[in-house]
Amino acid sequence: MEIIGGGLLEVHIKPTDVGKRVSVRCLSDAGIPGEKFTDTVGVLTSWTEGVLLITRRGGESVRIAESTLVAGKVVPAAPARRRGPAASFEELARVTARAWEPVESEPLGDWRLRSAAGFTRRANSVLPLGDPGLPLDEALAYVRGWYAERELPAYIQIATGAEGTQELLGAELARRGWVREVSAQVWTGALAPVGDLDADTDRVRLARSYDEGWLRRYQRFGTPGPQVTKVLGSGPSTWFASVPGAGEAPAAIGRCVVDGRWAGFMAVEVDPEQRRQGLGSAVMAALARRALDEGASAAWLQVEDDNDAARALYGGMGFAAHHSYHHYRAAE
Template sequence: MEIIGGARLEVHIKPTDVGKRVSVRCLNDGGIGAEKFTDTVGVLTSWNDGVLLITRRTGESVRIVESSLVAGKVVPTRHPTTTPQGGASRHVTMAPARRRGPATSFDELARVTARGWQPVESETLGEWRLRASSGFTRRANSVLPLGDPGRPLDEALSYVRDWYAARELPAYIQTATGAEGGQELLCADLERRGWVREVSAQVWVGGLAPVGDLDADVDQVRLSRSYDDAWLRRYQRFGTPGPHVTAVLGSGPSVWFASVPAAGEAPAAIGRCVVDGRWAGFLAVEVDPAHRRRGLATAVMAALGRRALDEGASAAWLQVEDDNTSARALYDGMGFAAHHSYHHYRAPE
């Protein structure tokens, strides 16, 4: 069905567009002072019984009554502008050069980030990967779905819940939104089945050379292939540092640990970097609150970045939680930009 509105506003979307990225405008039914229209951009994840469900790049699902639509269209996935020799650019959307970052697909980046934080135990279910590490971080204790699980969704979810229950762990599925090849449809399917989104964050990417070129006192940063007890005391993301913690922290193709010594028992700042081909992933960058605003995080990033450049990497990635405004400001200043969002859905009790 195609609905034609009045004036210049037209609705050119229909139920067969489920799975596509759309932009819609609908009438508000708010009170006095409310805007007349609301615009929503995201993936159309369902259209049933006169109700549309659109999942934004942040993972938020928006419910829209069909009768409130006044405009709608399918929009293409955004790509960086490319200009053929002697011709005009083929795309109209273009970020400043500093913001383009390395070209990468969601699938490539998802696999790279997973190799930088590997679980103690894993099992494949079709193209899904079930991961467990005695509860140390959701990333190492959740399903990474990168395709078809090889069986109907409800059957796959039942298997997932049983697999984690056997390990006395809650069942989590890690999904991604906001990138071509993202999993908005899976997010909507999980929400319809009562799975709850608990944590959201973003994967940011950028060029590695600007990180290595940062003006920072890298001489104070110590780099090592392993970490010590002092490094773990600053990390503080676990209870007892058992073998599952050490296994995850030490996982990855080429792992480096950084620390800035301090007078106390724990370093003033720490960081971790995983070099994987052209990629360098930055994780566990933390600074003692008493030593903040002294450029220590920048120094840690620069030291690790230079080491990664020496190993042949050229692109960088990192993960930052949505509410970590200070880290987002820091990485924005280094030239990083968001590539996609990821979320952890927990199975209903």
């Protein structure tokens, strides 16, 4: 039943709007004089027993008592970006997945189960783009069993914050005890400005493969095994960058995967003692120029929520957030 409030504020949302993007205002201190309001915008993921659950762009879930609502309406999907390349969530999800190909994968309906002996969550999680072809509980049981056979924790990668993302699935996983871990964002931007950066690219060496020194600087694993070679070398057209340093490891490294119009940047690492000297920008510019030569025009990268230094660097290059993604781990 639609609820109509008094005065100029009206609640024009109802339980049948679950799955839609909404904007609501509620009393933050119900019953306290001087009405204090809280506004929330996100996807309405449930409305049961007098409580609304709204998932914000960044993946945070907000519980709101129906009795505190003073205004609410369905709002259009987030407006299209006004700068940088236009892209749907599904297009970016598939492009980013091809840059981290697993050692082993198996389809489950429209879902894809991925395994790489534990090297990176992206290559060791389910990519759920569509219907698994089974009731959800049966699909989740199959996922848990599949990863248990490989002695790996079961993860599902969920996206939020753009048209077509998976807030409803994330809410269903949370209701079943799955725990959200390691949130990050996918940022996009035009490629040409990255290639045009005023950076000393003469020091940057590009190659189709990496060496032991590159791996020493990367340091995202224990003892490197064949799965590391498989995942890092995956992608339609993959390039590795390095800036020679004084020690055994390069002063800076980077990786770029060119895939049609897209160039994905990852593994950009700089020796902590040589930061703020433009090495990261030089690596990015050199890789961007190579990607432009191969016909790419748009760029993407992934940034963890707590990496403020990377956000500042990439924001200065013209990148901006497209959507967030999260890894949900099955309960023990």
